[in-house]
Amino acid sequence: MNVATIGYFDGVHLGHQRLINKVVELAEKENLTPAVYTFNSFGNNGKTNELIMTRGEKVRAIKELGVKNITTLIFNSVKNQSKEEFLARIKSECCVLVVGEDFRFGRNREGDVKYLMRNQDDNFKVVVMEDVMIEGEKISSTLIRNLIKNGELKKANSLLYENFQMEGEVVRGFGRGRTFGYKTANLELPKNLIRPKYGVYLSKVEVDDFSGFGMTMIGVAETFGTRFSCETNIFDFDKEIYGRKMKLEIVDFLRENKAMDSIESLKKQLMQDKKKCMKIIEEDFTF
Numbered sequence: 453m454n455v456a457t458i459g460y461f462d463g464v465h466l467g468h469q470r471l472i473n474k475v476v477e478l479a480e481k482e483n484l485t486p487a488v489y490t491f492n493s494f495g496n497n498g499k500t501n502e503l504i505m506t507r508g509e510k511v512r513a514i515k516e517l518g519v520k521n522i523t524t525l526i527f528n529s530v531k532n533q534s535k536e537e538f539l540a541r542i543k544s545e546c547c548v549l550v551v552g553e554d555f556r557f558g559r560n561r562e563g564d565v566k567y568l569m570r571n572q573d574d575n576f577k578v579v580v581m582e583d584v585m586i587e588g589e590k591i592s593s594t595l596i597r598n599l600i601k602n603g604e605l606k607k608a609n610s611l612l613y614e615n616f617q618m619e620g621e622v623v624r625g626f627g628r629g630r631t632f633g634y635k636t637a638n639l640e641l642p643k644n645l646i647r648p649k650y651g652v653y654l655s656k657v658e659v660d661d662f663s664g665f666g667m668t669m670i671g672v673a674e675t676f677g678t679r680f681s682c683e684t685n686i687f688d689f690d691k692e693i694y695g696r697k698m699k700l701e702i703v704d705f706l707r708e709n710k711a712m713d714s715i716e717s718l719k720k721q722l723m724q725d726k727k728k729c730m731k732i733i734e735e736d737f738t739f
């Protein structure tokens with residue numbers, strides 16, 4: 453039998469981690485299976501194109517926390533189930549359910565924690581965990597999405613399972629970067645992932661067997677045009693990586709994008725950006 457929790461778990465943030473850690477702890481104590489029920493989507497409320505992490509990253513995070521059994525429920529099939537039907541399924545597979553205070557389930561979100569508590573018996577217990585708070589606010593995926601959209605990546609990262617990251621293929625740009633001494637690898641972004649506020653960021657970079665740092669512009673290179681791109685100048689690196697898979701962790705916001713009056717000004721700015729990155733790396737990432 454399972455000890456389980458249920459949720460979409462986008463970001464696997466500190467609140468999610470409290471639930472999952474409890475599941476693992478209780479399962480170990482009772483020699484039961486630690487389990488998570490998650491969903492393939494949120495339905496049609498729009499949030500699905502603003503995901504904090506991909507499904508693959510989420511499943512990996514949940515497994516790394518010690519969960520052995522992950523079930524993905526198809527949102528469209530469960531959304532019309534009554535609270536009785538949904539609970540009957542959970543009771544047939546779980547003997548303990550760990551939930552947050554505001555957990556809702558079933559058609560029109562009709563099932564709540566009170567209903568679950570009333571339906572406990574010898575074979576089914578409910579454990580309710582308190583919300584995890586930050587500065588008087590409940591930590592939630594929505595709160596973290598707003599931080600990311602505001603460019604507050606450092607704060608968002610401090611609440612997430614791991615730094616906000618984007619993984620994709622390195623594609624060709626206009627070949628302009630190399631002409632002024634700053635090659636910039638253009639990343640094709642995963643669809644459905646939330647885009648941080650347009651701007652320039654310090655990032656951690658992984659490509660092939662290289663692992664290091666870089667500076668990333670997300671948004672529009674206003675000096676040259678209006679097309680969206682995500683471009684990274686990788687420090688201490690000089691290799692052709694077109695077509696390779698690259699992972700960026702967006703670590704810290706440096707500045708807004710600007711339209712420059714010349715290539716010389718752009719180069720000067722990039723030099724300053726790099727200096728700022730080096731300072732942060734020295735302060736925060738000295739091993």
Ligand SMILES: Cc1cc2nc3c(=O)[nH]c(=O)nc-3n(C[C@H](O)[C@H](O)[C@H](O)COP(=O)(O)O)c2cc1C
Nearest residue numbers: 625626627628629636667669673674675685709710
């Ligand atoms: C860290 C970083 C910061 C950047 N900041 C700006 C900027 O403020 N304004 C701008 O017009 N372009 C900016 N760029 C984009 C460059 O203009 C762009 O990389 C260059 O045009 C090369 O494009 P390409 O790779 O398509 O050839 C920045 C690029 C990087 C890597």
Ligand SMILES: Nc1ncnc2c1ncn2[C@@H]1O[C@H](COP(=O)(O)OP(=O)(O)O)[C@@H](O)[C@H]1O
Nearest residue numbers: 625626627629630636637686689690691692693
């Ligand atoms: N340090 C580096 N940072 C970024 N890209 C690099 C670096 N060294 C080599 N490259 C290669 O150069 C390409 C970027 O050069 P660039 O002239 O900006 O062309 P493009 O416009 O096609 O991105 C990258 O895609 C990568 O293959």
